[in-house]
Amino acid sequence: MAMYNEIISKHLEIISHCAFCGNNASSKCAACTLVVYCSKEHQKAHWKQHKNECVSYELQIDSNIGRHLIAKRTINPSEIIIQEEPLVIGPKFPTSEPICIKCLQRLKRSESVVESLCEKCLWPICGAGCATSINEKIHEVECKVLVKGSEKIAKNNDYMYDALTPLKCLLLQFTDKNKWNRLMELKSHMEYRGPESEVYEEINSVYNYLRNNYLSGEEFETSSDIIHKICGILDVNALDVQVAGLELTAIYPTVSKLEHNCLPNVGISFDKCGRIYVYASRKITKGEHISTMYTNALWGTRERRAHLLSTKYFKCKCKRCSDATELGTNFSTIVCNVKGFCKGNLTPIHPLDDSSEWECDRCPNTVSSDKIDAILTELNYIVDKALQKPSINSLEDAFSKLKSRIHSNHYLFFNVKHTLIQLYGHSMGYKHSMLTDDLLKRKSELCRDMFFILNIIDPLYIRLNIYTSVILYELHLALLESAARISENKAESKGMHDEAKVLLSKALDILKNEPEGSPGFKLLQAYKPSIITLK
Known part of the structure; x- marks a missing residue:
């Protein structure tokens, strides 16, 4: 995994000194913002050297994928490709979670019933000592608008948190015209969001809330059309941001042009102020498309493509989606049960056709897309029920129901397995020292099965690093217990200990x-602390 905090720290150290003479400097190269100069003369003198490094990407337009970025030159692993401030940052959109209007921390339900309020707009806050860092200046602006309907809203406890980030966007019209213009240039896909769409009424409720409570008499654009467009821009372009424990959403105009790929070649990080850093997670060659991922890597192809179509309005055709076996993982493969004994693998004949029939690799059997949907709906219910209150018994019961229906590497198995490996060794009556040799071996095998899959679908640990880390940690615990049980066999025991x-x-x-x-x-x-135990 690219060490992005170290990358950022090193980068910040570099950009405090003139790239030409090394003296303290603060004037950034406007094109890439990656270097600074102490004078225009030094910037000109350094251009011959810097021009080959300045902005490692270029914007291209394609009739199929639209705007996208490609590498202008070879980009090395860990190299920062893009860094930029958000055009707007605010509560997740859409959301119903109550948050502090000042610092954007999530409020406990009891806090939102209203003991602490902003003294001006009367929206809930987390307390008198609220730390307002990331949202302080922004709230000063929106507070002047929110104060209009403050008494009625507070009296009825009628806080629509869905409306806050669209309002922040709307206010850019007079707080920062340049940001407003850049926001309006982004895709909204209004052609898919008309009165006949599901999302239309949801956005209408946001518009009506803002219009009826806050926007009457404002001199800037507040029409229904503009609110719908803003919400479309948010849906299509906004990224989820985790900053200082906050779960926010933000729009970054350059980053929004990164195309999707289920095997992305960049990682993303944020600093405490919400600034984004996009870095190469591997070597990216000249002319190669620069890509990130906009869906869940732990979903199967049908689910990923359906999600991207409903939220980003395109059908993914990447290498992983195009392969019926998902790069040999069988992450979506169904077991063929013709006459109850075939047990071959069912995969789609045409993976990029949502209505494609599925064929067996052992017998002539084919299954319709609708039948596959019905099977997955049934099995999803089994998994969801088992994970509601997970226990070893409930998960093993789900496991036994799944194993004759889907491939052992199927994505529906993944969360069941991932939860099981954490229960085996840590649950009451199932501590590592209490596990039978067979259960200990089973835990190790489950860990290795999942690690095999993750090494293919997320080989650079960009999207699923927490899942991978848990698997490796639990496998190390299982190996330590196994090693202790065969301590008399010094060679084998040492091998397990060293692997752990x-x-x-x-x-x-x-x-x-x-x-x-x-x-x-x-x-x-x-x-x-486990490091100390091993030493």
Whole structure:
């Protein structure tokens, strides 16, 4: 995994000194913002050297994929490709979660019933000592609008959190015209969001809420059309952002032009102010498309493509989606049960055709797309029910129901397996020392099965690093217990112990640059004491 916090720290150190003479400087190269100069003369003098490094990508337009970025030159692993400030940052959209209007921290349900309020707009806040860092200046602007309907809204506890980020976008019209213009240039796909669409009424409720409570008499554009367009822009372009423990959404105009790929070649990180850093997770060759991922890597092809079509309005045709076996993982493969004994693998004949029949690799059997949907709906229910209150018994029961219906590597198995490996060894009555040799072996096998899959669908640990780290950590624990049980066989025991050390080291390394306060950071802190045990 690219060590992005180290990358960022090193980069920030570099850009405090003139790229030509090394003296303190603050004037950034406007094109790439990656270097600074102490004078225009030094910038000109350095151009011959810098021009080959300045902006490693270029924008291209294609009739099929639209705007996208390609590498102008070879981009090395860990190299920062893009860094930029958000045009707008705010609560997740859409959301119903109550948040502090000032600092954007999520409020507990009891807090939102209204003991602490902003003294001006009367929206809930987390308390008198609220730290307003990332949203302070933004709230000053929106507060002047929110104050209009403050008494009625507070009296009725009628806080529509869905409306806050669209309002922040709307206010750019008079707070920053340049940002407003850049926002309006982004895709909204209004052609798919008309009165006949499901999303139309949802956005209408946001518009009506803002219009009826806050926007009357405003001199800037507040029409229904503009609100619908803003919400379309948010749906299509906004990224989920985790900053200082906050779960936010933000729009980055350049980053929004990155195309999707289910095997992306860049990673993304954010600093505490919401600035985004896009870095190469591997070597990217000249002319290669620069890509990220806009869906869940742990979904099967049908689910990923359906999600992308409904939220981003395109059908993915990447290497993973185009392969019926998902790169040999069989992550979506169904078991053929013709006459109850075939047990071959059913995969789609045409993976990029949603209505394609599925064929067996052992017999002439074909299954319709509708039948596959019915099978997955049934099995999804079994998995969801087992995971509601997960226990070893409920998960093993689900496992036994799935194993004759889907391939052992199927994505529906993944969460069941991932939860099981954490229960075996940590649940009451199932501590590692209590597990039978067979159960200990089973835990190790489940870990290795999942690690095999993750090494193919996320080989660079960009999207699923937490899942991978948990698997490696749990496998290391199983190996340590196994090694202790065969201590008389010194060679085999040492081999297991040595492998456990390697796995633990990798588990920690994968997480070492997780932002402070994030789930990955907390996991890292929980795992660190294990190093002492192994030494």
